[in-house]
Amino acid sequence: MEAIFLVGLLCVLFNNGIEVDASHSEFQNFQSHNLTVPETQPYRTSYHFQPPKNWLNDPNGPMLYKGFYHLFYQYNPNGALFDAGMVWAHSVSHDLINWIHLNHALYPTEPFDIKSCWSGSVTILPGNKPAILYTGINANDTQVQNLAMPKNLSDPLLKEWIKFSQNPVITPPTGVAKDDFRDPTTAWVDAEGKWNVIVGSLINDRGMAILYQSEDFVNWRMYKDPLHSKEKTGMWECPDFFPVSINSTNGVDTSVMNPSVKHVMKASFNSHDYYIIGTYVPGVQKYIPDTDFTSTNTDLRYDYGKFYASKTFFDSIKNRRILWGWVNESDSSEDDVRKGWSGLQSFPRQIWLNRSGSQLVQWPVEEINKLHDKQVSIQNKKLDGGSVLEIPGITASQADAEIVFELPELEEAELLKSTPVDPQQMCTDANASVRGRLGPFGLLALATEDLTEQTAIFFRIFRHENTYIVLMCSDQSRSSIKENVDKTTYGAFVNIDPQNEKISLRSLIDHSIIESFGGEGRTCITSRVYPQLAVHKEAHLYVFNNGTQSITISRLKAWGMSKAQFNYEESCLNNEAHNGEGLSCFVGMFEK
Numbered sequence: 001m002e003a004i005f006l007v008g009l010l011c012v013l014f015n016n017g018i019e020v021d022a023s024h025s026e027f028q029n030f031q032s033h034n035l036t037v038p039e040t041q042p043y044r045t046s047y048h049f050q051p052p053k054n055w056l057n058d059p060n061g062p063m064l065y066k067g068f069y070h071l072f073y074q075y076n077p078n079g080a081l082f083d084a085g086m087v088w089a090h091s092v093s094h095d096l097i098n099w100i101h102l103n104h105a106l107y108p109t110e111p112f113d114i115k116s117c118w119s120g121s122v123t124i125l126p127g128n129k130p131a132i133l134y135t136g137i138n139a140n141d142t143q144v145q146n147l148a149m150p151k152n153l154s155d156p157l158l159k160e161w162i163k164f165s166q167n168p169v170i171t172p173p174t175g176v177a178k179d180d181f182r183d184p185t186t187a188w189v190d191a192e193g194k195w196n197v198i199v200g201s202l203i204n205d206r207g208m209a210i211l212y213q214s215e216d217f218v219n220w221r222m223y224k225d226p227l228h229s230k231e232k233t234g235m236w237e238c239p240d241f242f243p244v245s246i247n248s249t250n251g252v253d254t255s256v257m258n259p260s261v262k263h264v265m266k267a268s269f270n271s272h273d274y275y276i277i278g279t280y281v282p283g284v285q286k287y288i289p290d291t292d293f294t295s296t297n298t299d300l301r302y303d304y305g306k307f308y309a310s311k312t313f314f315d316s317i318k319n320r321r322i323l324w325g326w327v328n329e330s331d332s333s334e335d336d337v338r339k340g341w342s343g344l345q346s347f348p349r350q351i352w353l354n355r356s357g358s359q360l361v362q363w364p365v366e367e368i369n370k371l372h373d374k375q376v377s378i379q380n381k382k383l384d385g386g387s388v389l390e391i392p393g394i395t396a397s398q399a400d401a402e403i404v405f406e407l408p409e410l411e412e413a414e415l416l417k418s419t420p421v422d423p424q425q426m427c428t429d430a431n432a433s434v435r436g437r438l439g440p441f442g443l444l445a446l447a448t449e450d451l452t453e454q455t456a457i458f459f460r461i462f463r464h465e466n467t468y469i470v471l472m473c474s475d476q477s478r479s480s481i482k483e484n485v486d487k488t489t490y491g492a493f494v495n496i497d498p499q500n501e502k503i504s505l506r507s508l509i510d511h512s513i514i515e516s517f518g519g520e521g522r523t524c525i526t527s528r529v530y531p532q533l534a535v536h537k538e539a540h541l542y543v544f545n546n547g548t549q550s551i552t553i554s555r556l557k558a559w560g561m562s563k564a565q566f567n568y569e570e571s572c573l574n575n576e577a578h579n580g581e582g583l584s585c586f587v588g589m590f591e592k
């Protein structure tokens with residue numbers, strides 16, 4: 001690769017006739033690659049959370065306790081595919097970056113969860129006492145809600161959990177199918193000291209959040225009405241209900257209720273995480289959304305790519321709300337069995353309400369800076385129409401790249417004749433190789449040198465009446481020469497006025513996952529890709545402009561990423577062998 005830059009190569013790449021201008025002087029740090037993922041497992045991640053093997057899905061009960069972040073998650077201890085016998089796997093971290101995999105917190109043992117311990121949440125009760133509410137699949141395949149408490153509150157790792165002897169604490173009410181009743185949220189306490197929790201459900205083609213109330217967290221009564229419901233939304237999986245500040249990016253505790261917050265209702269259905277923003281009136285248990293779910297592509301989503309069954313928690317040390325989401329594979333089940341694993345957690349994102357209150361904004365937690373390794377910077381670089389510029393000198397297979405673009409001639413934007421339009425369809429119809437005027441421009445990640453393989457994350461700007469519309473796409477169509485993987489293209493609009501603001505893109509690239517944040521976190525798109533050639537040292541990262549108009553890279557910063565530590569010992573993974581001491585799992589963990 002270095003040779004390319006030494007000769008200042010200006011070449012035409014054979015795939016799409018795009019010019020490559022690599023004769024740039026701004027780049028420093030021509031360093032050797034710091035590759036850390038085994039060659040035999042090119043799709044394992046370096047800094048995205050994953051267990052050593054097997055199937056992972058929903059994040060469960062994230063929390064902060066006595067200085068440790070805890071992440072539980074749905075895990076199949078018996079294989080790489082989803083199955084009966086799901087457990088709550090448990091990992092802890094002091095920085096959301098490096099993790100220790102502990103013994104499973106919950107696994108099927110009792111009649112009320114004998115077939116599986118499914119998703120749920122943690123609530124911190126008065127006196128700093130965490131409590132888990134989770135869905136058990138009982139012997140009759142009925143979904144019931146169970147309670148579990150830590151065995152030893154003085155253990156900051158909360159290694160052992162005791163299931164409440166009188167479980168289940170909530171069973172499906174009349175009219176609810178036994179398999180449409182699951183995933184309790186973090187509970188919140190109201191002015192009278194009553195606990196409130198919602199459980200996802202579906203009745204007569206209406207997805208809903210059924211509300212339960214309790215004085216003691218043990219005895220729960222169903223409220224007469226669901227907290228919210230909407231027809232044609234499907235079964236609401238993994239609901240999340242939390243307040244967001246209207247005038248600050250800081251997070252607030254789940255029980256905060258005052259005029260300075262709005263409330264977010266998130267539900268997972270139809271393979272996506274949708275949310276609405278509204279006002280919660282606790283006395284009458286009414287949730288009044290500013291705009292309700294519409295079952296159209298205008299509904300707000302956390303992420304317009306692969307991202308599901310997410311959950312937030314309040315980090316009381318850094319006063320922020322953090323979001324985790326499950327990022328499923330896009331390869332086949334056979335591939336997963338061959339790999340021996342399936343599923344990732346997204347990189348944790350801070351989440352807050354934008355100034356106008358119209359949508360949420362997400363950004364990777366600041367701790368990501370700890371992983372930044374070699375850095376490349378570019379400033380004020382013109383990118384002519386039809387050109388590609390390599391970002392050299394960093395490990396392109398595990399990188400964090402942030403670019404701010406400046407668009408000189410907005411009036412040149414193509415005309416968008418009619419709205420509404422489907423942004424994902426627009427990205428599919430005109431992929432990265434289709435030339436426009438202002439765009440496509442963006443990143444080519446996990447790309448081969450000849451661009452045979454590439455995942456393009458890009459923008460196109462359109463003019464519509466007197467405004468401009470910014471489209472963001474993640475085009476996986478050329479992500480791999482391998483067949484039999486889902487290469488669906490994703491797309492969404494970015495709520496940004498390019499007349500007043502520059503357009504930014506940040507992508508977290510990690511071997512088989514690319515999480516992209518457009519417009520400073522206003523639109524997020526996560527994709528899973530399986531390049532066969534663009535792996536390890538063969539992976540390259542480029543900025544491209546395939547529009548006819550020039551644009552300027554006003555600022556670019558890109559870093560190679562160090563590998564996060566995911567430590568474990570066999571004894572930590574194996575319930576039988578685990579002796580309950582567990583600290584040996586921490587060898588070398590906190591030395592940095």
Ligand SMILES: OC[C@H]1O[C@@](CO)(OC[C@@]2(O[C@H]3O[C@H](CO)[C@@H](O)[C@H](O)[C@H]3O)O[C@H](CO)[C@@H](O)[C@@H]2O)[C@@H](O)[C@@H]1O
Nearest residue numbers: 057058074082086118119120135182183237238308309
């Ligand atoms: O692990 C159980 C929890 O997962 C959730 C949301 O992801 O429900 C999953 C669900 O099963 C489907 O999803 C599996 C992976 O999550 C998938 O591999 C499986 O094939 C699917 O059936 O469970 C029910 C019953 O199968 C289905 O309706 C869901 O989509 C969450 O709700 C659970 O607590």
